Amino acid sequence: MNIQESINPNLKSNRVPSSDEVVALRSLIRAETVALESVKTSLAQAEGETITASKRVEEARLTLEAALSALSAAQETAATLSKLLEPIELSIRQKKGILHPLRRFPP
Numbered sequence: 174m175n176i177q178e179s180i181n182p183n184l185k186s187n188r189v190p191s192s193d194e195v196v197a198l199r200s201l202i203r204a205e206t207v208a209l210e211s212v213k214t215s216l217a218q219a220e221g222e223t224i225t226a227s228k229r230v231e232e233a234r235l236t237l238e239a240a241l242s243a244l245s246a247a248q249e250t251a252a253t254l255s256k257l258l259e260p261i262e263l264s265i266r267q268k269k270g271i272l273h274p275l276r277r278f279p280p
Contacts, residue, residue, distance in 0.1 A: 183190065190198060270276075 182188065
């Protein structure tokens with residue numbers, strides 16, 4: 174037996190409530206109905222916000238995925254170009270060395 178059953182004798186009997194009980198019960202039903210509607214409205218708003226937030230999260234995930242892809246491609250390109258720098262710089266230094274004015278002096 175739970176506490177509600179021990180407090181409310183009407184739950185396990187067919188006793189007819191008195192007129193004062195009917196008034197009190199109807200008043201409680203109205204108050205609980207108002208509270209229920211308020212909770213339902215709040216729940217609907219929360220569910221709507223959840224859907225909106227989920228959509229924003231998905232959009233952000235796709236944006237992040239695209240940004241990470243672009244970053245990876247840029248890093249790969251930078252690494253490839255970086256490897257090309259040294260041979261080109263060496264080639265330029267060699268050609269400049271050939272053209273250096275000191276080479277024009279007789280030996």
